[in-house]
Amino acid sequence: MDNKSRSGDAGCSIGAGSGEGTMRxxxxxxxxxxxxxxxxxxxxxxxxxxxxxxxxxxxxxxxxxxxxxxxxxxxxxxxxxxxxxxxxxxxxxxxxxxxxxxxxxxxxxxxxxxxxxxxxxxxxxxxxxxxxxxxxxxxxxxxxxxxxxxxxxxxxxxxxxxxxxxxxxxxxxxxxxxxxxxxxxxxxxxxxxxxxxxxxxxxxxxxxxxxxxxxxxxxxxxxxxxxxxxxxxxxxxxxxxxxxxxxxxxxxxxxxxxxxxxxxxxxxxxxxxxxxxxxxxxxxxxxxxxxxxxxxxxADTADTLSLFDEALVVDRLDVALRAHAGTEQRWETLSSQAARLNHMDKHLRQVLDNLAAQGLAIRVDPVKARTAWPEGCTVRFYAPEDVADEAS
The missing domain is CATH 3.40.50 (Rossmann fold)
Incomplete structure (x- = not known):
């Protein structure tokens, strides 16, 4: 509340606790x-x-x-x-x-x-x-x-x-x-x-x-x-x-x-x-x-470090990227999709790393780069059945 009352309408008081002294x-x-x-x-x-x-x-x-x-x-x-x-x-x-x-x-x-x-x-x-x-x-x-x-x-x-x-x-x-x-x-x-x-x-x-x-x-x-x-x-x-x-x-x-x-x-x-x-x-x-x-x-968690910093909740982004199976996507498109799901580029790279480890995402352009997923790159996506071992 920023210097103002919070009430649903004229008859809906919030009951936000006590102020100084006995004044509600x-x-x-x-x-x-x-x-x-x-x-x-x-x-x-x-x-x-x-x-x-x-x-x-x-x-x-x-x-x-x-x-x-x-x-x-x-x-x-x-x-x-x-x-x-x-x-x-x-x-x-x-x-x-x-x-x-x-x-x-x-x-x-x-x-x-x-x-x-x-x-x-x-x-x-x-x-x-x-x-x-x-x-x-x-x-x-x-x-x-x-x-x-x-x-x-x-x-x-x-x-x-x-x-x-x-x-x-x-x-x-x-x-x-x-x-x-x-x-x-x-x-x-x-x-x-x-x-x-x-x-x-x-x-x-x-x-x-x-x-x-x-x-x-x-x-x-x-x-x-x-x-x-x-x-x-x-x-x-x-x-x-x-x-x-x-x-x-x-x-x-x-x-x-x-x-x-x-x-x-x-x-x-x-x-x-x-x-x-x-x-x-x-x-x-x-x-x-x-x-x-x-x-x-x-108030007790804002701006504090979390024990889960290395395991961010990115399930929605993972599902969204897997849906690109069989297509090539530009970095700009993927970054835009991540932003709409309230994720940052670092989360996008984290999910791409995970998909790449499973053979489901491969950078096809540029061939050489200093990082795995540079801005401007192109990524090809595959479905799990595309990488399954037929002999197994």
């Missing part, structure tokens, strides 16, 4: 300008920071100008010291090892409450100035009412300007699917969206809640997830359903669960992008924070 957490989030952080926000901000490191390096060294919009910015700080999302973005830019080679970054921040806007201004005033970083804190307003105006500011008259939208709303009704779609109208628009999978799991079958759900998903395809009975499986199914809605619009998408200790995900971060290069940034983030499956992390 949900009341603290609603009534105070600034409050104490929680561990799940820190995991989310780790995802932001790692993704921004890659996004900035790629985008700001390619384009003269790009924009990040924080649509639900909050006050920019917590009472115990950690920065809010907008400050995380600014500090990631200022502290990036390549930032002197960057083009201009426009950071647009929107917050609904005037008291939090004032606090956000105070927090930005503490940061060092950079002529390459243009910070624009908007007057208080709601994202739904301001989205079209923010889009015009973000693109600055050029639809091809890259824009990354950070959409971390207060509740389900603040960011329906139609609004997310509007954030993706530009050819280089991307969205990082907080999907309330815990609330979806808890309230999906509440009477009269189906209209809210359908608006949130942009259709009734969310209903397939309700057949899952276990909480974890249902939450993952909701994340998959939301991603399917994005894929149906021709977008590339990734997902990462933010967990509470070893429990199922509290909420999911969803990436939506027009360009497969976004997945090339996303996969390393998810595998860095969850080195076993790349699917989700909790």
């Amino acid at each position: 957490r949900v009341e603290e989030l609603r009534e105070r300008t600034v409050w104490k952080s929680d561990p799940h926000t820190q995991v989310k901000h780790l995802v932001y920071r790692h993704y921004l490191q890659c996004w900035m390096a790629k985008i700001l060294q390619t384009f003269r100008e790009a924009t990040i919009v924080d649509g639900f910015a909050g006050p920019g700080v917590y009472t115990d010291g950690p920065p809010g999302s907008s400050i995380v973005v600014a500090k990631t830019f200022l502290e990036h090892t390549a930032h002197r080679r960057f083009g201009r970054l426009n950071l647009i921040c929107l917050e609904e409450r005037p008291d939090r806007v004032e606090e956000l201004q105070r927090q930005f005033a503490k940061l060092p100035h950079s002529p390459q970083l243009n910070i624009s804190i908007q007057p208080p307003g709601t994202f739904a009412e301001q989205q079209s105006r923010l889009s015009a500011l973000a693109h600055r008259g050029r639809v091809e300007t890259p824009v990354l939208w950070l959409i971390d709303p207060f509740d389900l009704k603040s960011a329906p699917f139609s609004l997310i779609s509007q954030c993706l109208t530009g050819p280089r628009d991307e969205v990082l969206f907080t999907l309330f999978t815990n609330e979806l799991h808890r309230f999906c079958q509440r009477e009269g809640f189906d209209k809210t759900m359908s608006a949130y998903f942009g259709g009734d395809h969310w209903q397939v997830a309700t057949t899952e009975r276990r909480a974890g499986a249902r939450k993952e199914a909701f994340a998959a359903a939301y991603q399917q809605g994005l894929k149906d619009q021709g977008l590339f998408t990734g997902s990462f669960g933010i967990k509470i200790s070893n429990q199922s995900a509290r909420y999911h971060l969803i990436l939506a992008t027009h360009n497969e290069a976004g997945l090339k940034c996303w996969a390393p983030v998810t595998w860095k924070l969850d080195s076993y499956s790349g699917q989700g992390a909790s």
